[in-house]
Amino acid sequence: xxKARDTLFAALSDPTRRGIFERLCRDGDLTVRALTxxxxxxxxxxxxxxxxxxxxxxxxxxxxxxxxxxxxRREGLGPLVxxxxxxxxxxxxxxxxxxxxLKRMDQ
Amino acid sequence: xxKARDTLFAALSDPTRRGIFERLCRDGDLTVRALTxxxxxxxxxxxxxxxxxxxxxxxxxxxxxxxxxxxxRREGLGPLVxxxxxxxxxxxxxxxxxxxxLKRMDQ
DNA sequence: CGGATTGATAGCCATGCGGTTATGAATTAA
DNA sequence: TTAATTCATAACCGCATGGCTATCAATCCG
Numbered sequence: 001x002x003k004a005r006d007t008l009f010a011a012l013s014d015p016t017r018r019g020i021f022e023r024l025c026r027d028g029d030l031t032v033r034a035l036t037x038x039x040x041x042x043x044x045x046x047x048x049x050x051x052x053x054x055x056x057x058x059x060x061x062x063x064x065x066x067x068x069x070x071x072x073r074r075e076g077l078g079p080l081v082x083x084x085x086x087x088x089x090x091x092x093x094x095x096x097x098x099x100x101x102l103k104r105m106d107q
Numbered sequence: 108x109x110k111a112r113d114t115l116f117a118a119l120s121d122p123t124r125r126g127i128f129e130r131l132c133r134d135g136d137l138t139v140r141a142l143t144x145x146x147x148x149x150x151x152x153x154x155x156x157x158x159x160x161x162x163x164x165x166x167x168x169x170x171x172x173x174x175x176x177x178x179x180r181r182e183g184l185g186p187l188v189x190x191x192x193x194x195x196x197x198x199x200x201x202x203x204x205x206x207x208x209l210k211r212m213d214q
Numbered sequence: 215c216g217g218a219t220t221g222a223t224a225g226c227c228a229t230g231c232g233g234t235t236a237t238g239a240a241t242t243a244a
Numbered sequence: 245t246t247a248a249t250t251c252a253t254a255a256c257c258g259c260a261t262g263g264c265t266a267t268c269a270a271t272c273c274g
Contacts, residue, residue: 006122013120014232015113025194032251045233047252066241066250074195081195084188087132088181121262139221152263154222173220173271 004057005079011056012080016041017049021058024072031067111164112186118163119187123148124156128165131179138174 012018020035032050036043050070053059057076062069119125127142139157143150157177160166164183169176 009116009120009122009125013116015116016232018116022194033249036251041232042234043251044235044253048232051252063251066239068251072194077191077195080187081191084184084191087129087179088184088188123262140219143221148262149264150221151223151265155262158222170221173269175221 005083007056008058008076008079011052011058014049016045017053020046020049021053021072024059024070025074029062029069029071031069033067035070112190114163115165115183115186118159118165121156123152124160127153127156128160128179131166131177132181136169136176136178138176140174142177 012021016039020039023035023038024030032043032046035050036046039046050059050061054061058073059070059076060073062071119128123146127146130142130145131137139150139153142157143153146153157166157168161168165180166177166183167180169178
């Protein structure tokens with residue numbers, strides 16, 4: 001689905017949103033309030049960013065009482081990695097290097 | 108520079124622009140006209156997209172007579188790859204996957 | 215030279231998007 | 245039960261952005 005790719009790129013295009021995702025990747029499970037405190041924007045803004053990230057498959061929410069915990073879904077970056085590999089071949093080079101190592105180990 | 112990263116993500120966020128870059132990655136060196144013909148948008152639109160891509164370090168231009176050739180700068184994707192690695196640990200995951208394979212092969 | 219092609223820029227318009235405040239629903243605490 | 249906290253949604257606003265047409269400069273061809 002190229003649609004999913006579009007959604008993903010769009011979700012990552014905003015710095016604030018990317019900041020939230022980065023924070024979740026670093027610090028794991030956080031509430032909306034915690035995320036809001038250091039985001040520099042209002043709580044509703046954060047909530048909307050989280051909604052966008054969720055739709056892009058980059059976070060999951062875990063409601064718990066009156067607060068909602070969010071955490072990163074790193075696998076959501078998959079399409080981005082795939083696309084990068086298609087475009088660039090950086091990744092291939094590194095993977096190839098790795099495969100070489102493996103072959104050598106195999107002998 | 109986080110600024111460069113911002114520029115890069117922004118440049119890749121638009122589908123039309125990404126399409127142009129993909130095309131350049133596939134087909135190599137192309138003129139503005141060639142890119143316009145299959146882009147679905149007007150020539151000025153293409154020119155502006157190319158300008159954006161150039162500023163993001165994703166393409167280089169090569170003026171030649173009255174036409175300008177553009178080609179992809181794959182290294183421009185570097186910051187994207189770096190960021191992905193920082194976030195995800197896909198790399199690790201894949202390494203782990205490979206290790207699993209090795210273990211199985213080893214038995 | 216004169217007409218045609220190519221690409222870049224300027225100017226305009228519509229839409230999308232991120233930010234805000236206001237408010238409501240749900241849960242927790244007093 | 246009342247008050248306070250937490251989060252989501254709605255409504256609104258301003259700006260950035262992508263699309264277009266028009267145009268200009270430069271180059272190539274007759």
